[in-house]
Amino acid sequence: MLIKELERKAAAVRRQVLEMVVSANKGHIGGAFSCTDILVALYYGGGLRCDALRPDRQDRDRFILSKGHSGIAQYVILADLGFFPASELETYGANRSMLGGHPDRNIPGIEADTGSLGHGLAIGAGIALGAKLDGKHHLSIVLLGDGECYEGSVWEAAMFASHHRLGNLIAIVDRNRQCATDFTESCCEMEPFAEKWRAFNWETVEVNGHCLEELLEVFSTLGHRESNKPLAIVAHTIKGKGATCMEKTVECHHMVPEGEQLSAALEELARGCR
Amino acid sequence: MASEIHNPRTDIRDAFFDRLYDLAAQDRDTLFLTADMGALSLDRFKRDLPRQFINVGICEQSLVSIAAGLSLSGKKVFIYAITSFITQRCYEQIRIDLCGMRLPVVIVGSGPGICYGSDGGTHHAVEDIALMRALPNLSILNPSDPLSASAAALMAHKSANPVYVRLDKGKLPALHREEEDFSEGLRVLKKGRDVMLISTGVMVHKVFELADELAKHNIDAGIIDLYRIKPINTELLLSYLNEYKKLVTIEEHILAGGIGSAICEIVADHGIAKPVKRIAIPDIPCSQYGDREWMHRYYGLDVQTMVGLILQDCL
Numbered sequence: 405m406l407i408k409e410l411e412r413k414a415a416a417v418r419r420q421v422l423e424m425v426v427s428a429n430k431g432h433i434g435g436a437f438s439c440t441d442i443l444v445a446l447y448y449g450g451g452l453r454c455d456a457l458r459p460d461r462q463d464r465d466r467f468i469l470s471k472g473h474s475g476i477a478q479y480v481i482l483a484d485l486g487f488f489p490a491s492e493l494e495t496y497g498a499n500r501s502m503l504g505g506h507p508d509r510n511i512p513g514i515e516a517d518t519g520s521l522g523h524g525l526a527i528g529a530g531i532a533l534g535a536k537l538d539g540k541h542h543l544s545i546v547l548l549g550d551g552e553c554y555e556g557s558v559w560e561a562a563m564f565a566s567h568h569r570l571g572n573l574i575a576i577v578d579r580n581r582q583c584a585t586d587f588t589e590s591c592c593e594m595e596p597f598a599e600k601w602r603a604f605n606w607e608t609v610e611v612n613g614h615c616l617e618e619l620l621e622v623f624s625t626l627g628h629r630e631s632n633k634p635l636a637i638v639a640h641t642i643k644g645k646g647a648t649c650m651e652k653t654v655e656c657h658h659m660v661p662e663g664e665q666l667s668a669a670l671e672e673l674a675r676g677c678r
Numbered sequence: 679m680a681s682e683i684h685n686p687r688t689d690i691r692d693a694f695f696d697r698l699y700d701l702a703a704q705d706r707d708t709l710f711l712t713a714d715m716g717a718l719s720l721d722r723f724k725r726d727l728p729r730q731f732i733n734v735g736i737c738e739q740s741l742v743s744i745a746a747g748l749s750l751s752g753k754k755v756f757i758y759a760i761t762s763f764i765t766q767r768c769y770e771q772i773r774i775d776l777c778g779m780r781l782p783v784v785i786v787g788s789g790p791g792i793c794y795g796s797d798g799g800t801h802h803a804v805e806d807i808a809l810m811r812a813l814p815n816l817s818i819l820n821p822s823d824p825l826s827a828s829a830a831a832l833m834a835h836k837s838a839n840p841v842y843v844r845l846d847k848g849k850l851p852a853l854h855r856e857e858e859d860f861s862e863g864l865r866v867l868k869k870g871r872d873v874m875l876i877s878t879g880v881m882v883h884k885v886f887e888l889a890d891e892l893a894k895h896n897i898d899a900g901i902i903d904l905y906r907i908k909p910i911n912t913e914l915l916l917s918y919l920n921e922y923k924k925l926v927t928i929e930e931h932i933l934a935g936g937i938g939s940a941i942c943e944i945v946a947d948h949g950i951a952k953p954v955k956r957i958a959i960p961d962i963p964c965s966q967y968g969d970r971e972w973m974h975r976y977y978g979l980d981v982q983t984m985v986g987l988i989l990q991d992c993l
Contacts, residue, residue, distance in 0.1 A: 466750075509779060516750070517778045520770055526740040527775060530747020537729070538751070557771075560740035 405448050410616045414444040415676025418646045420480045420493065422669055425660055428497030431505065432473035434656030435549060438580040438641040440477050441614045442547065447481050449616070451623025452545060456486035459512050465542050466515045466531050470524020471549035471578060475507035478514075487513035522555025524548060525575055529565045532573035532634075543626055545574045550594060551583030559604065562634075566605035569632035575606070577636065578613060580643040584657050601636035613639030647672055690880075691788070691847040692719040693824035697831035698756065699723050702730055708835065709748060713741045713759035715788055717847075738763050742771035742783075749781040754835065760794070761787030761803035761844065769809060776840040777813045783841075784834040790820070790844035790879060791930030792959075792973045799964030803844075808935020810842045811908055818907040820844040822882040823853040826905045829860035846880045853882060853903060862914055863906030870900030873988065874922040878904045878937050881930050884974075884981065888928070891985045899926075904937055912944055919945075925954045926988055930979065933958040955991050957984055 405413070417440050425431035446452040446467065453465045469478050476496065483490040488502070488511065495501035502511055506519030516527050528546035535542055552558060565573050579597060581588050588594045601608040611618040622637055629635065643657070644650030647669035650659055661669050696719055702708040703726070710723060714736045724731045734741050738759055745755040757764065764787050765772070776783050787803060794801035810818050817839060821827035827845065834841040853867055854860075867882070868889060877885045882903045889899040900922060904910065919925065925945070927938035938956030945954055959977045966976055974980045978987070 516746070517774055520774055522739070523743050523771060523775055526743030526771075527747040527750070529740075530744040530749070531751050532747070533744070534748045534751025534753055537753075544747075557737075557739040557743070560735075560737040561743065564734055564737075564740055564744060 407616050407620070410444055410448055412677050413448055414441050414616070415646065415673050417444060417477055417480045419670065419673035419677065421476050422647070422661065422673065424476060424480070424493060424496045426662070426666065427494070429660055430497055430658070431476050431660070432657060433476075433659055434582070434644040434650055435471060435578070435580070436474040436477040437645045437647065437650065438613070438643045439471070439474050439547060439578040440646070441616055442576060442578065442619060442639055442641075443477055443481055445616055445619035445623055446545070447485060449620045449623055451620070451626055453542070453627070454513070456513070459487060463540070463542055466528070466544045468516045468518065468524040468528050468544070468546045469507060470518055470528075470546050471521065471552055472506040472518030474549075475505070475518075478507060479503050479511070482511070482513040521549065521552040522557040525558050526561035526564070528575070529561045529568075529570060529573055532565065532570040533568055535572055536568070536570065541572075543572050543574060545576065545626070547576045547578060550577055550579045550581065550588055550597070553577065553594065554583070554592065562601065562604040562606065565634040570634045571629055571632040573634040574626055575634065575636045577638050578641050579638050580641040582643045582652070582654070582657070585654060587654075598636070598638045601638070605633060606636040607631050607633040608636045608638065610638045610640065613641035614645055646676065688824040689719070689847060689849050690821060690824050690827045691717055691845055693827040694786075694821070694831045694843070694845055695719040695723065697828040698835070699727075701831065701835045702727055705754065706730065707752060708754045709756070711741055711745055711755060711757045713738050713757070713764065715759045717788070738768040739771050742768045743775050745783045746771075746775035746779065746781050749783050754782065756784045756786055756834070758786045758788065760801060761790045761806055762801055765803060765806040765809055765842070772816075772840075773813055777815045780815045780839060782838050784837070785840070785842045786845050787843065788845055788847065790846060791881070792970055793846055795969040795973055796967045798967055802964055804930065804932050804959050805935070806844070807907060807929070807931050807937065808939070811935060811940065815839050816908065817841045818844070819905065820879040820907055821905055822879055822903050823850050825852050825854045825856050825858075826860060826903070830905070833860060844879055848880070850880060850883060860905065863909070863911035864902055864904045864915060866900060866918060867903050868899070868901040870922070871898040872922065873897055873924040873926055874900045874902060874919065875926050875928060876902045876904055876937065876941060877928040878907060879930065881928055881979075884979070885928055887981050888984050891981055892988065895985070895989060897988070907937055907940065910940055910944065915944065916948060916950075919950065919952060923952070925952060926957060927954065928957045928979070928984065931958055932961060934961065955988060957987060
């Protein structure tokens with residue numbers, strides 16, 4: 405898929421996420437928007453090997469959305485790819501819906517239950533070790549939030565992964581520099597962030613998490629890495645990216661845009677789809 | 679060659695790990711992950727099956743999640759650490775990653791109750807039954823002797839759901855017979871006419887002493903070993919209760935949420951009008967140090983105090 409098409413896809417995903425949040429009157433929209441380009445590049449750009457027709461195939465890459473509160477963006481993509489009917493998206497957050505605020509394995513295409521932060525990287529490390537023990541070649545890819553990296557269990561897993569030379573484990577960090585109620589560098593400094601991963605003996609690269617070209621470039625290397633170090637991709641992003649009213653605001657974590665803000669956001673995203 | 683478990687005084691922990699060794703030696707997908715906790719009987723596992731033995735370091739949280747990931751990859755994973763740490767430090771990981779996803783990982787807690795004695799309250803696991811009982815899909819096994827410990831390893835290995843094993847240590851005489859079927863979850867070890875004493879784990883041995891003392895007061899006590907705490911075999915338990923006037927539960931656990939609570943729930947849910955006396959650790963933090971026997975006296979779990987409680991409250 406061409407870069408321009410991917411950009412249009414990302415705008416379409418955000419627009420649908422916005423509509424779902426408005427419809428349900430809730431949702432973690434800010435974090436979903438900050439990682440949308442990463443998810444689009446993974447799922448549509450060839451970084452992640454998966455098959456909607458055979459979601460359980462053994463040679464698929466395993467993707468864990470450790471920042472489970474961004475699941476709404478993943479739902480839109482999974483439905484678009486055919487993992488489940490798009491009509492399910494209309495039920496988001498409703499009673500009896502399969503799709504709630506955080507993903508679980510009852511949803512086709514979801515590999516692990518997430519929602520409580522700090523679990524996904526260790527689960528991904530276990531999957532990567534299992535593959536390595538069996539001589540299998542699929543990747544274990546985990547998307548974390550930067551705020552999630554306050555959890556000590558993330559660093560337990562980071563240490564384990566480098567010790568066991570899990571070159572088949574990829575951590576992507578959505579570095580939007582915000583947590584739920586604050587900015588990371590205000591509440592508890594994370595910088596030098598990439599250096600922390602390097603210090604844990606991970607190969608570490610930094611990318612613009614909204615530049616699909618950069619994302620595709622790094623993702624294109626994942627399937628044939630020679631290093632036995634796990635790879636951390638620090639993706640610099642903007643929380644709420646794509647809707648000016650939300651970008652870099654503390655409120656966007658849980659925001660449900662309405663009135664003029666909603667109209668403006670829909671218009672911005674519609675322009676992106678064209 | 680099958681490990682030796684016939685010796686009636688095999689260390690209960692060795693009996694579990696020796697059986698696990700045999701199982702793992704036959705199955706390369708059985709892995710043992712420890713959070714830097716050892717045991718003499720594990721040395722053989724580590725030496726002979728190095729690919730299946732991993733020390734993750736002192737990190738119970740990631741231990742559980744890594745085990746979940748390995749389980750998702752088709753591995754049968756046993757995880758091991760001191761009971762208080764592997765049940766409490768990583769409770770949320772157990773709840774979400776193992777029980778929520780219904781992954782058949784086996785949690786082995788070394789030294790439940792006040793096994794660690796004078797190591798103090800940090801090392802005592804006296805709330806773990808309450809915590810683990812609250813989790814869906816999780817079975818709880820609490821072997822009382824080498825034979826039930828060996829059987830626990832086998833049952834846990836076969837289980838399609840997560841299992842928590844309270845694994846004590848020390849040389850203990852056999853209470854069960856090897857040919858017995860442990861799938862029933864509980865067993866009457868002594869019949870009586872007056873009061874039924876229900877206990878679990880190593881406390882069952884003390885309950886035999888208790889029954890002997892009660893006999894001196896003309897109380898004929900029966901004894902049930904509840905070696906599977908969850909799910910309790912309710913039907914079998916109820917079939918025995920009619921034969922007794924009173925029930926007494928005895929456990930190295932706080933009053934809230936332990937086997938006493940579980941028995942009371944069953945009695946209440948089935949409308950059984952029968953007195954239940956719960957003997958357990960009172961709701962106070964541990965502020966004294968002492969060995970296990972001393973701690974029993976401190977908490978009122980010594981035979982003399984228990985006899986007094988039963989005479990005073992129950993009869």
